[in-house]
Amino acid sequence: MRRGGFTLIEVLVAVVILATVCTAALKLVILSQNTLAEVGERERLLDETREIEIGILTGELDERGTSGDIRWETEDREVEMFGEDFGRLDLEGLNFDGAARSGDVSETIRVRWREITVRDAKDNSLTVYLESEEDEKKDARALRSREAEEGNADEKED
Numbered sequence: 027m028r029r030g031g032f033t034l035i036e037v038l039v040a041v042v043i044l045a046t047v048c049t050a051a052l053k054l055v056i057l058s059q060n061t062l063a064e065v066g067e068r069e070r071l072l073d074e075t076r077e078i079e080i081g082i083l084t085g086e087l088d089e090r091g092t093s094g095d096i097r098w099e100t101e102d103r104e105v106e107m108f109g110e111d112f113g114r115l116d117l118e119g120l121n122f123d124g125a126a127r128s129g130d131v132s133e134t135i136r137v138r139w140r141e142i143t144v145r146d147a148k149d150n151s152l153t154v155y156l157e158s159e160e161d162e163k164k165d166a167r168a169l170r171s172r173e174a175e176e177g178n179a180d181e182k183e184d
Contacts, residue, residue, distance in 0.1 A: 067150060071096075075144040075152045082142060083156070095147035102158060104138045 032040075074096045081087030082100060089100040138158035145151045157165070 067146070067148070071144060071146050071150055071152050074146075075142070075154055078144055079142055079154050079156070096144060098142060098144045101141045101143070102138065103141055104136055104158075107135045107137050 074093075075098075078087060078093075078096075078098050082089065091098060138160060140156040140158055142154045142156065143151055144154075
């Protein structure tokens, strides 16, 4: 006569299935914790990079330095673009409404920028690209000139 209940094989199969599910769930928890820690480190590095960028732009920080476990360096970069092999372009003849004026520019154009590379103690790095100092000065002069022209135009209207 057979009594009610599970056989030893059925219990062992249930335990193996339960152990497999628990192992998979534990691996997912560990993976989630590691990912969360990496995202936290990346966010911290991004926040530090923003602070360093502002410090460099305002002149409060040097172009190269260290703060705690964060270190940064700034490098001026330049690349040649276009040139005679690319074709003839009228870049200087463009005004802000998109209309082109006559002109012929076939020389090589140099594009300049600054790179700020920030690294933490684990050697994670983040690079920010900024306008070159030379271009910033040109833009500031152009803005002052434009403001002066607008000021003169306003005086003529009065």
